[in-house]
Amino acid sequence: MKSVEFFLLVAALLFTIGCVGVLVRRNAIVILMCIELMLNAVNLTFAAFAHESQSMAGHVFVFFVMTVAAAEAAVGLAIVIALFRRRRTTDVDDASLMRW
Amino acid sequence: MVVRLLLGLIFVLVAFAVVRALAPARAALAGIVLGAGAVVLVALNRQAITSVEFWAGLVGFAAILSALMIVIHPNPMVSVLFLIVNLFSVALFYLILNAQFLAAIQVIVYAGAIMVLFLFVVMLLNLKAEEGLRGGGGPQRYGAVILGGLFAGLMFHALRNRGPRPYFEPGSFDSGFGTARELGRLLFTRYLFAFEAASLLLIAAMIGAVVLAKRRLR
Secondary structure, eight states: OOOOHHHHHHHHHHHHHHHHHHHHOOBHHHHHHHHHHHHHHHHHHHHHHHHHHTOTHHHHHHHHHHHHHHHHHHHHHHHHHHHHHHHSOOBGGGOOTTOO | OHHHHHHHHHHHHHHHHHHHHHOTTOHHHHHHHHHHHHHHHHHHTGGGGGSHHHHHHHHHHHHHHHHHHHHHOSOHHHHHHHHHHHHHHHHHHHHHTTOHHHHHHIIIIIIIIIHHHHHHHHHHHTOOOOOTTSSSOTHHHHHHHHHHHHHHHHHHHHHHTOOOOOOOOGGGOOTTTTOHHHHHHHHHHTTHHHHHHHHHHHHHHHHHHHHHTSSOOO
16 A cells, blocks of 8 residues: 555544534533544544654654543543533533533 | 545445435435445445455445444444444554554554443443434534535645655665554653653543542532
């Protein structure tokens, strides 16, 4: 596989789908999953460019993005559990106290 | 050729999404439309079956299909399962791109640890299938779809007009590319500070998660 355009195309589509999912869905857990989807699309782009330029720096960045994704998932899911304890819901429209 | 096949499959996916949106109760009908379209496309591209590109295209198809299912399925449980399919597809892409170690940690950390966390929370909260895409949202929905389409167009434009490709002579090929050994060497020399900062980040996230999920939140 010499050309990486195909991988960039798939990554762009995955990122767009995740972006639309964050904007469209109202369930906090699904929104977190769509964020994971977007992070994965960016990781795929990093790996594709690393393969094209034969440089390992892209792989290091994928490694750090995975670390941040793990931290984000842990904190985000803890917030969802706390929200569910207080309000009995995971709908982000019901947690709008701090929104303008 | 592979791009043509992929574009055809994406067209089939759009048809699938339209059928699902118009007839929500007829999941089987939408599945038949999807399967028939995919079979016709593969039959039209018979000679491509033996190439790596074809299988890469198939994995890409699985990745995009599962991503769409995450977004359009009303049940969060099913979304989690499709996200696992998507993560495995991306792991296969890493293998094709010579990133063996990344493929391994993708399966172990992402599909293993993080997805178990998601599954655990979905089961713990005992969420019912919600309205999904069809109820709620309001005008934000249409704006999101339009902006998403514009964003995809922007990305395709950027792909079309990339700068000069990096020069790479085949003689300098490094057989250590993508191995855990090479990644570890980079992590502990050039990116040592970032590595330590990541460990600090993980500790902070761990403490934050424990504090947030404690029984009494004031």
